[in-house]
Amino acid sequence: MTDSEQKFELTVEKLCIRAGGSLLVENASLDLRSGELAVLLGPNGAGKTSLLRGILGLAPTATGSVRLQGRAFGEFNPQQRARRLSYLPQRRPLAWPSPVRDVVSLGRYAWGCAPGRLGAEDLGAVNAALAACDLLAMAERSTDTLSGGELARVHCARAFATEAPLLFADEPVASLDPRHRFRIMQLIRDHVSTGAGALVVLHDVSLAARFADRLIWMKEGRITADGPPTQTLTESRMAEIYQVQADINGNHVEITNPLP
């Protein structure tokens, strides 16, 4: 990874996203550095996906400042942005039954490649991503023959193959079994340990506490807390954010009752 020796820092200040008359995201400020895994938590409709899209430049109504290495992110063109920040969206449709290798190769799109037309460096990145996600044995298989867990790994590999210094993943473990949830988070953790920074949206608070360096808590479009799990994961925060009564013991979170 060539860019990872350099420290990357993404700074978001006072990001607002409007839709119709309401604010989806209100004055959100956060930063993300390489080598750091931050998890974004919050109930449905809190504005987590909107926040990611706003930072990525995919929400046309976003205002505020997003800077990467001090440079406004909006100054980069779509390809330059994609080389610095890879994005795993919440919905991950695959239109055609493409081979696994071709889907992962699309991670190199921003580097000017197409499946079947990869340079040596791109091929290396694709093979490394396939290996990291344990997909080498099924690289030539068609994606429509894979299980949900295998597909989730393919999408991760696609995002890793870009070798971008930063990664956004929106609910990467949704609808996966417990073992695969753990496995995908471990893959992202390993990716971070190679020097990347990751911002991951999760609904599984225990999983988040287990893997995250930082938890960013969101409710009704606002970031209400941001800090390590040991400091921010509390029973009162669970009540405030999710309106549930929870017993917390280290990383373990047991939800006992919904609050009225």
Next chain:
Amino acid sequence: MSLRPLLIPALLLASLIALFGALLLGSTPMEASRVLAALAGMADATDVTVVWQVRLPRALAAFAVGLALGGSGAALQGLLRNPLAEPGVLGVSASASLGATFALYYGFFSVSAWLVPVAAVAGALLATMLIAAAAMRTSSVVTLILIGVGLSSFAGAAMSLLMNLAPNPFSLSDMINWMLGSVANRGFPDIVFAAPFIAAGLTILYAGRRGLTALTLGDEAAAGIGLDLRRQRLLVVAGAGLATGGAVALAGAIGFVGIVAPHIVRPLVDHDPARSLIPSALLAGLILVLADIGVRLLPTEFELKLGVVAALIGAPAFVWIAMQRRTISAEQG
């Protein structure tokens, strides 16, 4: 896998053979030596006329129309992420026909012969823009195809209305020509007027082919890997509009070939919309040249329209592909 590099050369070779075959076969079959002599201009005047004025332009017209429709079909399928998308089904061809007939029967033709393909291209662009705009609002294939059905019906009705009111005389067979498509009696001048539009359209589609692969991941992820969605939609709309408009100006609305050719090609190129573009165009060209040879050889009292043959083969294929899709989506729940 290993045969893939041979796909394009094989299709090129087959197309050349088919084009040459189209020169040999006809109401009076000629041997290869006579055709070659006629091509070189060293045969008697009748042979030279038959080859240069009748058979060659007709075969080339069929090939060019196939190239345009096959390429447009493959590109539209990539953009809309759907194997059923095609200029005919989406109403693009019918809208182009409407434009062309309007220019022809209201005297614009006498102003400049270029106005016919220009009007056809305008009709096609209008339809592709409408479809692309609709595709941004809905991901439902059914909706898009129903819009296509609506566009086709509207264009057909408007065309018959226009022809009824037209100041220039027309025959019912003219209208059938435009609605079903034919390359009979096409000469080199007809090709010259359509070819620039087809060439420009296919060039634009080829330039935007990489983005079609990116769209495999869906709009959101495609934007995330660095695709400029607006630019990509614009490229496909413009490319498919120009190519289809040119094809329709040359031969009327020939349907379904833009579905059949990419469908055959896709498994051979690992379902990559970018790599299916050229083979789909070549295969569609080959299919139309062969179908036109068939039309000319069939011993019918009145020659069948090329579009009729294309629909006879293509429409059942369309239904079959649609039913296949249903099983797949049912399995995926």
